[in-house]
Amino acid sequence: MIIGQIKDGIVLDHITAGRCMDIYNILKLGEMSSTVAMIKNADSVKMGKKDIIKIFESIEIDLDVLGYIDPGITVNIIRDGELVKRKKLSLPExxxxxxxxxxxxxxxxxxxxxxxxxxxxxxxxxxxxxxxxxxxxxxxxxx
Amino acid sequence: MKSLIDIMELSTAEIDELIETALDIIANPEKYSEKCKGKKLASLFFEPSTRTRLSFEAAMYELGGNVIGFSEANSSSAAKGESVADTARTVSCYADIIAMRHPKEGAPYVASLKASIPVINAGDGGHNHPTQTLADLLTIRKEKGRFDNLTIGVCGDLKFGRTVHSLIGAMSRYSGVRFVLISPEELKVPEYIKTEILDPKGIEYKESASLEAVMPELDILYMTRVQRERFFNEADYIRLKDTYILTAEKLSGAKDDLCIMHPLPRVNEISVNVDDDPRACYFKQVLYGKYMRMALILKLLEEAAK
Structure with a gap:
């Protein structure tokens, strides 16, 4: 995964393989005008296979919703091409x-x-x- | 404690406090006869109830207060489509405390979120009925003198019986309590009662399809009615309603100090020939319910005044 390609945006990593379309729909990414890239069944050392979503825009994501749907997801926040924050999700209260x-x-x-x-x-x-x-x-x- | 929606919101210390107040009311009723002078209870009953509504209303009158309200949804603004939240806000302008019964589960909770006065859940569908459990607890305390080291048999509809679920929850907090769950296969307690209450606390329980077989073990026998209103299918109700009927003969193997309880109303699950048995406590339970509601109204109005 080359995160340097995103200047400002979000990478949702470690999505359970096969679930990226669910996440795409629930986060309503289809309603955005900016670029969204989805990678299905990427090789993963940790998970075997995983999905990844790259969002080429800084948006607010409801982490509680994301945590409920797929608590294993890692959220990477990219600013000026650099990884500035990495959040591991957990089940929301x-x-x-x-x-x-x-x-x-x-x-x-x-x-x-x-x-x-x-x-x-x-x-x-x-x-x-x-x-x-x-x-x-x-x-x-x-x- | 602002409102009471679920019995499990009360700590055992708060339950003890309510019981002590109820016992003092029983001993010294005159001391409490004007405690709620000038206060109004809004008795909001969106579905029919004789016992609970009259118990709340009698409780408020015996505290010197007044009662306003309605006894069926047709005579309330709910018939015009008003939301529970709006009813709660409106009634907060007229009364000091609300007792609400509603056929929909969670309605009193919604009311408690919006009302500016305390809300007591007087029964929400098949969900919670905390003041019935308070009545049950005072009955156990008065009749057995303790909450610990008791074998409690619950019999009948353990699937839909909300009073049973609440009683198991409340009594599971005391040591040495053991449950005997007596029901037909179709009306066994929901799995979550076992996996979320009994098993995590390591509480001993056993299931039995026979009332007679377990009778000698019991300190308390809590009978329940198979409720027509909880069934979507009339045929299932007809098939199961007469499964357990307690008779004087079936009590022959019971302990001399057994305490027989029932949340009432009964249909035929306790034969009338049991009523004169000194072990029959279900009518005393009704009276204790009024005293616990008095104690609860006092407590909630005190808390609201702070």
């Missing part, structure tokens, strides 16, 4: 607007304006629960 509560008995099922918020209740097993009805979410779906 709370995510808003990423998981939709599917419990038909939940208050969010009838009050559309309420934000769908989920709280991390079990880090080891990656268990998130709706803050209103405590239904469990797993890989984007709740029970």
């Amino acid at each position: 709370q995510v808003t607007g990423v998981i939709k509560c599917k419990n038909p008995r939940c208050i969010t099922s009838v009050e559309q304006e309420l934000p769908h918020k989920f709280r991390l209740t079990d880090r080891e097993n990656k268990v998130y629960r709706c803050i209103y009805c405590e239904s469990k979410a797993s890989s984007g779906n709740n029970e």
